[in-house]
Amino acid sequence: MAEYQSQYPELGFYVKGRHCKFSGGRYVTDDPAEIEVLNSIIDAVRVDEPKENESKSEEPVKATKKPVRKTSAK
Template sequence: MATYQSRFPELGFYVKDELRKFTAGSYVTESDAEIAVLDALTDAARVEESIDEVVLDEITDEQPEESADKPAAPKAPAPRKSSAK
């Protein structure tokens, strides 16, 4: 899988007479034909790691820790007193 980033959010390019577009400046493909065209584009750069792999790595690296110091529950507001008018 190859991931590419563009400096334009919706950069378009043609592969075998079919229009392909970046979405939000990102394009992911496994096609050799698309990779060849994208490597030739000057407005797109290949990203070393795909976004899914980075997110997966962050999830597995951050294990929730059990902490003994739990934050105290917020205090309830003081009851309102009516004015003596």
């Protein structure tokens, strides 16, 4: 599910000849064609993260060893 916001409450756009528009500055869709068009609109900002990017960014963080402090030899 992709969610977009716009500063314009009823921003309209066309997808394959069909008119779509935001309602209250918000638009939610699952349609890949609509997502492609919305990604190209400057006034539409995606407010959720795409699932493909989430799976890549959720890689486990490897534990690292703390560096061993050496005493200074005087």
